[in-house]
Amino acid sequence: MRVAIIGSGYVGLVTGTCLAEIGHNVICVDNNTAKVEMLKKGKIPIYEPGLDVLIKKNVEAGRLGFSPDIKDSVRAAEVVFIAVGTPPKEDGSADLSYVENVAKQIAESLDSYKVVVEKSTVPVETGDKVRKTIKLYNKNNIPFDVVSNPEFLKEGSAIEDFMRPDRIVIGVETKKAEKVMRELYKPIPTQMIVTDIKSAEIIKHASNSFLATKISFINAVANVCEKTGADIKKVAEGMGSDSRIGPKFLSAGIGYGGSCFPKDVDAFVKISESVGYDFKLLKEVQAINKAQRTHFIKKIHESLWVPKDKKIAVWGLSFKPNTDDMREAPSIDVIKHLQKEGAKITAYCPGAMEKAREIFSSLDYANDKYEALKDADALVILTEWDEFKNADLGHLKSLMRNPLILDARNLYEPEEMRKAGFEYRCIGRGSKG
Ligand code: NAD
Numbered sequence: 107m108r109v110a111i112i113g114s115g116y117v118g119l120v121t122g123t124c125l126a127e128i129g130h131n132v133i134c135v136d137n138n139t140a141k142v143e144m145l146k147k148g149k150i151p152i153y154e155p156g157l158d159v160l161i162k163k164n165v166e167a168g169r170l171g172f173s174p175d176i177k178d179s180v181r182a183a184e185v186v187f188i189a190v191g192t193p194p195k196e197d198g199s200a201d202l203s204y205v206e207n208v209a210k211q212i213a214e215s216l217d218s219y220k221v222v223v224e225k226s227t228v229p230v231e232t233g234d235k236v237r238k239t240i241k242l243y244n245k246n247n248i249p250f251d252v253v254s255n256p257e258f259l260k261e262g263s264a265i266e267d268f269m270r271p272d273r274i275v276i277g278v279e280t281k282k283a284e285k286v287m288r289e290l291y292k293p294i295p296t297q298m299i300v301t302d303i304k305s306a307e308i309i310k311h312a313s314n315s316f317l318a319t320k321i322s323f324i325n326a327v328a329n330v331c332e333k334t335g336a337d338i339k340k341v342a343e344g345m346g347s348d349s350r351i352g353p354k355f356l357s358a359g360i361g362y363g364g365s366c367f368p369k370d371v372d373a374f375v376k377i378s379e380s381v382g383y384d385f386k387l388l389k390e391v392q393a394i395n396k397a398q399r400t401h402f403i404k405k406i407h408e409s410l411w412v413p414k415d416k417k418i419a420v421w422g423l424s425f426k427p428n429t430d431d432m433r434e435a436p437s438i439d440v441i442k443h444l445q446k447e448g449a450k451i452t453a454y455c456p457g458a459m460e461k462a463r464e465i466f467s468s469l470d471y472a473n474d475k476y477e478a479l480k481d482a483d484a485l486v487i488l489t490e491w492d493e494f495k496n497a498d499l500g501h502l503k504s505l506m507r508n509p510l511i512l513d514a515r516n517l518y519e520p521e522e523m524r525k526a527g528f529e530y531r532c533i534g535r536g537s538k539g
Pocket residue numbers: 112113114115116117118135136137138141176189190191192204207208225226227228257258259260261365366
């Protein structure tokens with residue numbers, strides 16, 4: 107099939123590339139012309155494992171292309187995906203101006219029947235608004251269908267998630283659109299859940315809000331563990347081995363970040379409010395998440411006493427491992443706080459240092475994890491990249507001025523760290539951590 111993807115960010119680029127990989131002819135469109143030029147030259151604007159190889163393969167096979175031109179791309183396509191950002195506004199609700207803008211441009215480009223697919227994460231009832239907008243600007247009354255097809259990929263394993271998803275959700279209004287979507291995803295071996303558009307929209311917000319709830323829940327339990335001497339790792343293991351609960355999203359830490367959970371929980375709270383439901387549970391999830399960052403910063407203060415002029419090494423800047431995404435990363439709050447207190451920070455991150463340069467006006471970066479530690483008064487670990495898990499502890503200790511580690515991701519065993527001569531503080535490991 108011929109597919110146009112409007113918005114070539116994390117989701118658009120992965121969606122377009124994977125659809126090309128399963129045999130479709132795809133054009134990825136973006137109004138950021140620099141990004142399009144980069145892609146045309148074979149450079150990939152984001153860090154996503156395996157994406158570069160797949161893009162190259164599909165461009166060479168003639169199934170994948172890039173363009174700044176929405177009109178021609180829409181006209182050439184049977185299916186048009188909207189994959190632009192839906193960032194949070196100041197009040198927490200989703201900013202849908204990019205979606206509206208694209209819907210309008212699609213309408214003005216229509217010359218034959220198209221299926222217009224909402225891929226961006228949007229509040230319930232956006233499908234209605236997209237349909238109305240397209241009708242309004244569709245001067246020649248060309249037929250079209252709107253479909254909701256929320257995306258569940260995770261940055262860092264996006265290709266695998268797209269190719270082998272737990273399910274594909276489509277919200278449709280007509281049999282014709284359902285048939286097109288079934289045909290499009292036919293090569294992907296998974297169950298397809300077909301709903302109305304509003305239910306599909308809510309599935310996405312409810313899923314992310316549920317996962318965020320799981321994270322805040324385990325962080326709340328971690329606080330009780332800290333105060334009682336229990337060990338959150340053991341508690342999570344005991345809970346997670348119950349198949350009704352499951353082990354995923356039960357890692358206590360500094361709380362969730364990234365471009366999705368914070369904004370999607372905020373948006374879901376706002377939508378619920380707008381239809382007259384006060385989603386108090388999710389408000390508490392937000393509050394626990396915020397408090398978790400403050401709690402960790404407090405720990406740094408307790409251990410370091412006065413941060414001013416102390417040399418602090420930071421490992422991990424991205425909001426999670428295997429991505430360069432810095433949106434809502436806990437590292438931003440922690441580093442900005444410590445800089446305000448006068449600490450001297452040297453950071454190292456395997457994936458996000460380039461993106462971090464756009465955020466921090468002054469921050470020293472190291473070339474590798476050990477270089478960051480030279481004469482450090484403390485090491486603060488903020489993202490659980492694999493390369494931090496296998497660090498040479500002896501070497502690490504020899505480089506630091508003071509062997510103090512504040513670990514927001516529970517990478518190490520407290521007993522082993524103590525034996526190795528470190529003062530080691532982590533999350534929810536009671537008297538041990
Ligand atoms: P992103 O910011 O990386 O990409 C959005 C792209 O859209 C940008 O490249 C931007 O230049 C482009 N764009 C904006 N307006 C445009 C226009 N008028 N015409 C053409 N291009 C335009 O965002 P993302 O992370 O890919 O997220 C996109 C959507 O997918 C969001 O709604 C997000 O919530 C959702 N989502 C994201 C993830 C994720 O892990 N990143 C996962 C699932 C769903």
